[in-house]
Amino acid sequence: MKLRKSEDSENEVELNMTPMIDVVFLLIIFFMVVSELSTLNLEEIELPLADESEVLKSEKLDARHIICNVREDGTIRIQGNSYKKEQLADYLKVEADAEEREPANPSNPAVPPSKLYLTIRAHKDTKFENVQNVFDACSQNGIYKTRVMATKDE
Amino acid sequence: MARKKKKMKAVEEAKLELTPMIDCVFLLLIFFMCSMEFKKTDGIIKAFLPKNRGQGTGTPEIDLNEVRIKLLWYDPNSLRPTEDKDNGVVILKVGTKVYPDVNGMPDYELLYQDLIGFRENYKGGGEKGLPCIIDGRKQVPFQHVVFCLNACVKAKIQDVTFAAPEKPYN
Numbered sequence: 001m002k003l004r005k006s007e008d009s010e011n012e013v014e015l016n017m018t019p020m021i022d023v024v025f026l027l028i029i030f031f032m033v034v035s036e037l038s039t040l041n042l043e044e045i046e047l048p049l050a051d052e053s054e055v056l057k058s059e060k061l062d063a064r065h066i067i068c069n070v071r072e073d074g075t076i077r078i079q080g081n082s083y084k085k086e087q088l089a090d091y092l093k094v095e096a097d098a099e100e101r102e103p104a105n106p107s108n109p110a111v112p113p114s115k116l117y118l119t120i121r122a123h124k125d126t127k128f129e130n131v132q133n134v135f136d137a138c139s140q141n142g143i144y145k146t147r148v149m150a151t152k153d154e
Numbered sequence: 155m156a157r158k159k160k161k162m163k164a165v166e167e168a169k170l171e172l173t174p175m176i177d178c179v180f181l182l183l184i185f186f187m188c189s190m191e192f193k194k195t196d197g198i199i200k201a202f203l204p205k206n207r208g209q210g211t212g213t214p215e216i217d218l219n220e221v222r223i224k225l226l227w228y229d230p231n232s233l234r235p236t237e238d239k240d241n242g243v244v245i246l247k248v249g250t251k252v253y254p255d256v257n258g259m260p261d262y263e264l265l266y267q268d269l270i271g272f273r274e275n276y277k278g279g280g281e282k283g284l285p286c287i288i289d290g291r292k293q294v295p296f297q298h299v300v301f302c303l304n305a306c307v308k309a310k311i312q313d314v315t316f317a318a319p320e321k322p323y324n
Contacts, residue, residue: 017176021172021175024183025179028179031186031187032186035189042196048296048297048299048301050197050300050303050304051304052199052304052307052308053196053197053199053304054197054198055197070296120201122296124296124297124300125297126295126296127239127292127293127294127295127296128225128290128291128294128295128299129292129293129319130296131299132290132292132318133319135203136318136319139203139204146202146203147198147199147201147202148199148201148303149196149198150198150199150300150304151196151197152197
């Protein structure tokens with residue numbers, strides 16, 4: 001009997017932590033990668049205030065969606081790359097051509113409207129000229145579904 | 155003696171202490187989960203561009219009842235239009251009415267109230283109702299344009315467009 005007792009104390013029940021640590025590490029890597037990707041699109045920009053802006057829901061952002069950041073100095077950045085005014089028009093042309101277009105309007109048959117969405121994230125103090133350049137490049141390529149990103153918080 | 159030492163060593167096996175590591179890992183996990191949530195405070199305002207205007211050869215239809223919100227850039231001393239990008243003030247004008255300044259910027263609340271009046275008195279036959287054009291000078295800070303857009307959305311005006319940038323004469 002005494003012998004049995006000592007055997008029991010040696011075979012203590014231990015919690016196996018390895019699978020939990022594996023899962024937790026996987027979650028951390030997932031969040032790190034996702035936050036890295038989101039900062040690539042959403043740069044640190046002080047957005048303008050607008051109390052009527054709709055809260056951005058992730059399900060509203062479909063695959064065919066371009067986020068265009070405009071910094072205070074006027075630099076246009078998309079997915080971590082900088083573009084000049086002319087380069088932006090070329091880039092948007094490629095993107096719009098890759099996407100399906102709506103039937104052309106008789107008044108403007110050369111550029112049928114694109115189904116692509118473009119969201120402008122411009123710094124609140126940037127000159128309107130810099131945002132007009134983006135609008136101009138959009139209208140040249142038939143991208144009319146443009147949206148402006150703003151913040152509700154003071 | 156030698157036997158005793160051997161026995162002691164076998165009992166005191168080296169174990170890895172995982173608790174501090176798990177603490178750190180959980181803290182990291184909570185941090186990343188929370189920082190992902192913070193991004194959702196941003197909102198969007200629709201600012202669709204005119205679908206059938208701009209590149210075509212045809213003349214676009216002009217509604218004489220349209221409201222043109224002008225954001226002008228004036229010299230603060232002479233109160234005349236200026237090209238100076240760094241030194242200027244924003245003047246908000248609709249028709250002949252110049253909006254007074256409140257806390258150093260034009261009164262956008264008054265603009266909102268006027269836009270409600272314009273919308274209710276609109277007699278035109280457009281599908282979307284009263285057309286509204288935001289005509290901002292290139293030097294105007296973008297925040298002012300968004301304030302105008304916000305006032306239009308708040309006044310439930312659906313047809314909002316932006317005036318094309320001024321092109322230099324060649």
